[in-house]
Amino acid sequence: MKQAAAESPWPYRGAWLLCGLTFPLIWVGGLITTTDAGMAVPDWPGTYGYNLLLYPWQTWFFGPWDLFIEHGHRLLASLVGLLTIALLVIVRRSGEPRQVVRLAWIALGLVCLQGALGGFRVLLNARYLALVHGATGPLFFAVTVLLVAATRPTPARLLPATRSQRAPTLSQRGWLIAILPALVYTQLILGATLRHTPESSGAWAFALHVQAHLAMAAVVAVVALVVAFSEARAGRGRVAALLAAVLVGQISLGLATWVAKYRYPHWADPTTTLTAAAENAPLELPRLRGWAERMAPGTIQPPTAGGFTETTIVTAHSAIGSLLLALAVGRAAGLGVSTGRAGKSPPDGQDALAEAVRASETQASGPPQPPRRESSLLA
Amino acid sequence: MxxxxxxxxxxxxxxxxxxxxxxxxxxxxxxxxxxxxxxxxxxxxxxxxxxxxxxxxxxxxxxxxxxxxxxxxxxxxxxxxxxxxxxxxxxxxxxxxxxxxxxxxxxxxxxxxxxxxxxxxxxxxxxxxxxxxxxxxxxxxxxxxxxxxxxxxxxxxxxxxxxxxxxxxxxxxxxxxxxxxxxxxxxxxxxxxxxxxxxxxxxxxxxxxxxxxxxxxxxxxxxxxVVNSSQPIQNLVDANLIAQGKELFHSELTGCAKCHGTNGAGLTPNVTASDRDYDLWDTERREILTASQTTDNPRLIAAAKRAFPPRPSWGRELTTVKRRGGDEPETLFRRLHQGIAGTTMPALGPLRPGQPAALSDPQIWALVAYVESLGISDEPSDEGSPHYAASAQEVP
Known part of the structure; x- marks a missing residue:
């Protein structure tokens, strides 16, 4: 590998830009599902007969809301697709290790697949393709996180390990970190099936999906909290705090999503339990009464369909799920990595999750300036 | 479950x-x-x-x-x-x-x-x-x-x-x-x-x-x-009207307190399983579920298995919750006048013009005043909506 090429900061910057743009893209995609705006533009790849890039911006910008977000999603997705191509070119020309180039190819393949899925979802007006499209987006986001980790120009860059470099065994904690991304992704798919349940589906089928989503939420929460706890004990307090905060935020958003869309279920309605409890447990009444007065579902106004609050909560729940996946993938990337010291964990605070922490801190101030690489550990 | x-x-x-x-x-x-x-x-x-x-x-x-x-x-x-x-x-x-x-x-x-x-x-x-x-x-x-x-x-x-x-x-x-x-x-x-x-x-x-x-x-x-009052909307913050409404609320004539509890608190301590009320839709489900347990009609058994579980209806607590059908005085008047269709909430007014009724329109207004005084809803209006007041006065 050429020394000059290996020192190029552009792969890292490009990966950062790609990752940073993919998250809002996922957010907008979730917004489209929340507002059922996926068919606001009935053709593809054009927009109402126009070339995507030549659609009159006034009509787009000042037009109906669903057109605004659907066409905006397409424009942003096109930008992400072009950036992915550019990143592949950059990593190839920069002489990056083979693993990084392979990752960039995977990203390109995924983004092409994702675009095609989105297109056929429109052309066929097929809701199940919207589900697949929604499940592929977070996968691509996770790959961009891996690209950031793999192109980081430090001695502890997190390249995917080769077979010979891979650690022979994982500790119990390591296993939990390794399976967390799979658990979170499974949960994302379960959530996507809930969001995309067809209108003609049966209520009992939907109920099964709800139960599966709740059960997997419990599993993910337990595993993520154990991982966060172990990270804290290992001295990675910031990483642990971020993981726990995103998890708690996501669970809260999940509960808020349910209440925003469906209000309280029968068994959780305090006015009902209040009255039912009166039959057998009159002594419980004062306590229930207090709860009922504060939290009774009847004390809140009906939600506004398509309103800002409901839309934001539901979409945030969808998008933060992807963020949790990204964090889990980032942390797991620190397990089977090559840092020049095969089989060992990267130095404290230098793993991909820490990278994600920095991401949230530096996103507002633009792409970070990487330190000059001293050597390429896998070259 | x-x-x-x-x-x-x-x-x-x-x-x-x-x-x-x-x-x-x-x-x-x-x-x-x-x-x-x-x-x-x-x-x-x-x-x-x-x-x-x-x-x-x-x-x-x-x-x-x-x-x-x-x-x-x-x-x-x-x-x-x-x-x-x-x-x-x-x-x-x-x-x-x-x-x-x-x-x-x-x-x-x-x-x-x-x-x-x-x-x-x-x-x-x-x-x-x-x-x-x-x-x-x-x-x-x-x-x-x-x-x-x-x-x-x-x-x-x-x-x-x-x-x-x-x-x-x-x-x-x-x-x-x-x-x-x-x-x-x-x-x-x-x-x-x-x-x-x-x-x-x-x-x-x-x-x-x-x-x-x-x-x-x-x-x-x-x-x-459309149900219209025979007299214009009343002054709903009038203490005498509210007192009259309270008396009616707790009377045997209306039976409001039996379901909505004393002072509308929603407590029904004496409700047993056999006393529970079901609305029209849940009554049908209950009847079919009951029938399915004693029949050998496979179609009925299959339909009953797929049916939603019936749920009892409870008298709404009136002190802390928003009224599902709206809080406006004229809406409450109509609800008390005709009850709630499909539920056990009965009509206090005539079911058709000219038929006998449990309460007169002024008495129903008194109940409205009392119910309004219980709730967390918006302050009761002295005059009600202009639209309703106008339409009400047109009624002979």
Missing amino acids: LGISRSAAGSIAWVAACLVGCGPATFQPNELLHSSQGLTAAQSEAIETVLLEIFGTPAEPRLPELLHATIDHNNLIRCAGEVISHEPGVTQGLYGRHCARCHGVTGDGQGPTALYQHPYPRDFRRGVFKWKSTYRDALPTISDLHTVLERGVPGAAMPSFRLLSTDERNALVDYVVYLTLRGQLERELVLLSVEELAEEELVTVATAEPLLASLSTAWTDTDRL
Whole structure:
């Protein structure tokens, strides 16, 4: 590998830009599902007969809301697709290790697949393709996180390990970190099936999906909290705090999503339990009464369909799920990595999750300036 | 609790449906009604054929000539089928986009999300609506349906659709009327098959048309059946009026406190399982579930297994919660006057003009004043809405 090429900061910057743009893209995609705006533009790849890039911006910008977000999603997705191509070119020309180039190819393949899925979802007006499209987006986001980790120009860059470099065994904690991304992704798919349940589906089928989503939420929460706890004990307090905060935020958003869309279920309605409890447990009444007065579902106004609050909560729940996946993938990337010291964990605070922490801190101030690489550990 | 086996079967069916492209949505027969009335497969099939002939499918609805005065065909087209826009800002498939996930494609209140909602979403097929301005047994006015769409139902999952355009709400209201008429006609045809036709005699479109004409007329007559007070709205903060209302509330004559508790606190400490009330829809479910335990009719047993669990109705607590049907004095007056259709909340006024009643209009106003004084709702108005005051004074 050429020394000059290996020192190029552009792969890292490009990966950062790609990752940073993919998250809002996922957010907008979730917004489209929340507002059922996926068919606001009935053709593809054009927009109402126009070339995507030549659609009159006034009509787009000042037009109906669903057109605004659907066409905006397409424009942003096109930008992400072009950036992915550019990143592949950059990593190839920069002489990056083979693993990084392979990752960039995977990203390109995924983004092409994702675009095609989105297109056929429109052309066929097929809701199940919207589900697949929604499940592929977070996968691509996770790959961009891996690209950031793999192109980081430090001695502890997190390249995917080769077979010979891979650690022979994982500790119990390591296993939990390794399976967390799979658990979170499974949960994302379960959530996507809930969001995309067809209108003609049966209520009992939907109920099964709800139960599966709740059960997997419990599993993910337990595993993520154990991982966060172990990270804290290992001295990675910031990483642990971020993981726990995103998890708690996501669970809260999940509960808020349910209440925003469906209000309280029968068994959780305090006015009902209040009255039912009166039959057998009159002594419980004062306590229930207090709860009922504060939290009774009847004390809140009906939600506004398509309103800002409901839309934001539901979409945030969808998008933060992807963020949790990204964090889990980032942390797991620190397990089977090559840092020049095969089989060992990267130095404290230098793993991909820490990278994600920095991401949230530096996103507002633009792409970070990487330190000059001293050597390429896998070259 | 939910039956996992039922869920699993439904889920497998859903996954299978998805694998083959989800398939077109179809109107489902009222299986509980068909099976509980002992219809043969041929009778059910004949009814479905007639309904298909008259009303079409969810993707391609039909509007018979005699419904043109009730429903705008363009509105029907706009609500039907898959969600799609063929020009910017004009969305088709409005019912699927906004309503079907709760109310179901057929309007049976059994959409995919309905099971976990409390209360269950409205089943349109009986033509019974709770929140309306008309006499208890009458259909709601078109304006009533608009009001529910705009306001939503506090405490229930029904949201406010005030962000939709007026055109879109008009279209949705027309589609709800369409689904209601379809469900009403289905019920009439089932009863006709059971009560008047021989088993081998099947219903036809010709049989159905007079029934449909009668049902359609009922929808066009609703404005005549709006309940109006015989006197203008009262001063609802008047202490004497509130005291009178309180006395009535706790009297045997009205029986309000039996369900709503002393001072409207919603406590019913003496309620036992046998005393529990069920609304119209849950009563039907209960009866069919009970019947299914002693029958060997496999169709009825299967229908009962798929039915939602019946839930008892409770008298609403009046001190802390928003009224689901609205808090305005004139709305409360009508609710006390006619009760709530489909529930055990009785009418205190006459069920038709000129009929005897438990309370006079001034007494009902006194109850309104008392109920208003209990709630957390907006401050009661001295004069009420100008619209209502004006219309009330026109009533002789």
